[in-house]
Amino acid sequence: MKRFGKRIAIIGMVSAIAVTSLSGCGKINNKDSVATVGSDEVSMGVANFYARLQQAQYETYYASYMGDDMWTTEVSDGETYEDSVKSSTLEQLEDMYLLKQHAKDYDVSLSEDDKKAIDKAVATFLEDNALEDKELVSGDKKYVKELLELLTYQKKMTEPMQKGVDEEVSDEEAAQKAMQYVTFSYTKTDESGQSSDMTDDEKAAQKKAAQAFYDANKDAGVEEFKAAAEKAGYDLQTQTFDADSTATLGEELVKAADALAEVGDVTKLVETDSADYICQLTSLMDRDATDAKKTEIVQQRKQDQYDSLVKKWRDDTDIKEHKNVWKKVDFVNQGVTMKQEAEEPYAVGSDSSTDTDDEASNDEAAEETTEDAAQ
Structure with a gap:
């Protein structure tokens, strides 16, 4: 499935989630292990909080035209929209742990500015959300902070992982x-x-x-x-x-x-x-369109190199998922949306990497609805 627009690097969205539709919600244990990535354990607390951020974006931008049955809509044989989004969410989270594990290979670490931005975003979230809401989305300080650190590593790893890609594209190759x-x-x-x-x-x-x-x-x-x-x-x-x-x-x-x-x-x-x-x-040969295509080709080469490295790390790492734990995260009976009046979110450093798609856009983003639910 295509990820929801760009990889998440704008982290202030954590202060803009609003919990709704609470009927039938089951209790989850934030300390349970959803997956292990090498020596790192992915806790339910971190995984549920990230899932709720993803859910908030989908429900905010898609639910109005997909309807109340959005999450139970089948996108492929036997797989619902909820299944698809949750599957990609867990995979993205596993990839974040891999990026953090390989950060030293690229001399990547969290700067003091990064840490201050994270602490500010965490504090804002804790101040702006009621205790009950925070509990329902696993919004404890340690889980929010850990996820924001992972997201920051993800953003900071993008440029070095894409470095060295051939950026020469001929007119013939890009001709429009x-x-x-x-x-x-x-x-x-x-x-x-x-x-x-x-x-x-x-x-x-x-x-x-x-x-x-x-x-x-x-x-x-x-x-x-x-x-x-x-x-x-x-x-x-x-x-x-x-x-x-x-x-x-x-x-x-x-x-x-x-x-x-x-x-x-x-x-x-x-x-x-x-x-x-x-x-x-x-x-x-339209000059402007050809030049734009050259940029697109280079961006795709960078994304391909990035994806290839992540795939190699996944292949080389023992990753185990505990599906009986992960299935406890329920999008159908517990809704999460974005507070529309929220101010511009805090950002950690520069913008995130290019879309995997592209798509995506978020632009890519509501662009592609049900198909978006499939990478």
């Missing part, structure tokens, strides 16, 4: 073309804003209009093609792309556009189940 295209959709919208599929006769008329536009503009220059679309009242869209842009534009449109050889070339009707498209190539 550009197109403009007109869509002849098979969906119609009524006066109330409701969408519905066109009838077969309406689809036939739409295809006829698309063919007429192609016949009239197949040899048009870039500006002429644009002017013709505007004059006809069609919605002309522009997009940069490469052969891998199918997730954004669809396989049929990308394949047809990528096959165009010269600026000004126009595709024949690109036919799909939902629409027909007519596309014109406007650039063989």
Whole structure:
């Protein structure tokens, strides 16, 4: 599953959680071991507190459109959204312990400023939350502090672990073309804003209009093609792309556009189940988009190196999970959300590493809902 946006490095969120929906909650023992990572024991106190921070973000940003059944929604065979998020949460926490264990390899340690920021965040959390709420999320000082230390190690390890990656990317490798295209959709919208599929006769008329536009503009220059679309009242869209842009534009449109050889070339009707498209190539290499792609490629190389190191450490370390303990953490009967009026959280040092996805964004973030529940 994709992690919730960037790896957590902004730690002031601990003061912004609010416990809700307390019916049916079971008692947990904060001293129980949820997992062991080499010689380190992951206590229920630390694991539950981290899980509640994750839960708070999901419930704040997703629950409004996923509904009351969010956590019981199945995201894969036999796995609920709760199962998926809890699984990734525990894995992330195990990785944090691995990062701390290898911190000396990179001369990474907590500075006095780090420690002061952590102490400030802990104090704020303890002051701003009622005792009962803190107990329900394992918000004892020692658990909050330990988690914030782990998060800080995670953030500080990112740059040195990504160091040495080849940052040279050629124009050829990153090249992004550009197109403009007109869509002849098979969906119609009524006066109330409701969408519905066109009838077969309406689809036939739409295809006829698309063919007429192609016949009239197949040899048009870039500006002429644009002017013709505007004059006809069609919605002309522009997009940069490469052969891998199918997730954004669809396989049929990308394949047809990528096959165009010269600026000004126009595709024949690109036919799909939902629409027909007519596309014109406007650039063989869009400079801004290509430079942005270079940055993206370098960031991905860094993330790949980071992930490869973590995987190696996981493979080399004896990690045991106590699932009978971890299952006691319940998202369904104990809700946790973010206090919307909370001030800007305290940060420990600089921003965190790039998204694993990307995605993520948190941007990545509510971006991708149920799919987000799967890394």
